[in-house]
Amino acid sequence: MERPDRIIDAHLHFQPKNAHFDAIALTAGHENTSAHIAAIYAQLGIECGVVMGNRELTTEPHKYPHTLRYCVGVHQRALESATHQASIEAVEAQLRNSQCVGVKLYAGYCAIPLLDPLYIPYYELARRYRKPVAVHMGVTASPRALLKYCHPLQLDAVAVNYPDMQFVMCHFGNPWLTDAAAVLEKNENVCADLSGLLAGRVDLAEYRSRLRGYIGQLRTWIAYVENYESFLFGTDWPLVNLDEYIDFISDLIPEKHWDAVFYLNAARVYGIK
Numbered sequence: 109m110e111r112p113d114r115i116i117d118a119h120l121h122f123q124p125k126n127a128h129f130d131a132i133a134l135t136a137g138h139e140n141t142s143a144h145i146a147a148i149y150a151q152l153g154i155e156c157g158v159v160m161g162n163r164e165l166t167t168e169p170h171k172y173p174h175t176l177r178y179c180v181g182v183h184q185r186a187l188e189s190a191t192h193q194a195s196i197e198a199v200e201a202q203l204r205n206s207q208c209v210g211v212k213l214y215a216g217y218c219a220i221p222l223l224d225p226l227y228i229p230y231y232e233l234a235r236r237y238r239k240p241v242a243v244h245m246g247v248t249a250s251p252r253a254l255l256k257y258c259h260p261l262q263l264d265a266v267a268v269n270y271p272d273m274q275f276v277m278c279h280f281g282n283p284w285l286t287d288a289a290a291v292l293e294k295n296e297n298v299c300a301d302l303s304g305l306l307a308g309r310v311d312l313a314e315y316r317s318r319l320r321g322y323i324g325q326l327r328t329w330i331a332y333v334e335n336y337e338s339f340l341f342g343t344d345w346p347l348v349n350l351d352e353y354i355d356f357i358s359d360l361i362p363e364k365h366w367d368a369v370f371y372l373n374a375a376r377v378y379g380i381k
């Protein structure tokens with residue numbers, strides 16, 4: 109099968125020397141190391157990746173291998189009253205770092221509405237530093253998360269409040285695809301990454317046959333938006349096998365839009381040169 113020539117992975121998680129991530133990577137046929145990610149990126153034509161930050165929030169700039177950028181993650185702990193002010197200062201310090209290309213919010217994992225006053229300082233910072241805010245949307249990995257906080261309509265309200273900012277709806281709000289498409293269609297300042305739609309190793313022929321209705325829905329609602337500038341390829345590595353995932357997304361996107369979806373859109377949104 110034909111493949112995109114050049115790729116930016118707009119959504120991954122990189123936590124080397126973490127036993128949990130090591131195990132997930134092995135399940136997907138990978139190794140959770142810098143050396144492995146460099147080798148597999150070179151092999152598959154992935155020139156750059158954007159880490160959705162899972163690290164501690166400190167004012168010390170986070171360091172990643174040179175092929176990676178990162179969004180600084182605002183977790184539940186950052187929003188607690190004892191740590192909120194320090195976390196705002198930490199986010200600003202990270203945003204000053206050129207390798208930091210945005211802010212990541214964990215809606216759903218944090219049971220706080222996206223327009224709660226606690227979140228406002230992070231939007232203001234992202235606006236000041238002209239960097240996007242990526243928001244977890246759609247089904248969560250943890251059963252303790254609350255889905256009403258990560259429904260795509262939550263992001264609609266934020267996008268309307270901050271029309272001069274760029275937002276990234278992670279995972280295209282899956283499986284709320286119709287709602288996600290409506291939010292993208294209406295709001296020019298919202299795009300979606302297509303990460304995390306598969307997990308582990310997948311026999312694509314078997315999967316496409318078993319879930320053909322769902323895959324038809326994905327294809328339909330991506331096409332419905334009628335704007336391939338609005339979609340970014342991402343993987344959610346180490347969750348998924350990169351080789352298989354490139355095949356999976358290539359099949360959902362018309363070939364003439366591959367360079368936009370696999371590369372140019374992420375380069376534009378995350379300011380990657």
Ligand SMILES: [Zn+2]
Nearest residue numbers: 119160304344
């Ligand atoms: Zn993720």
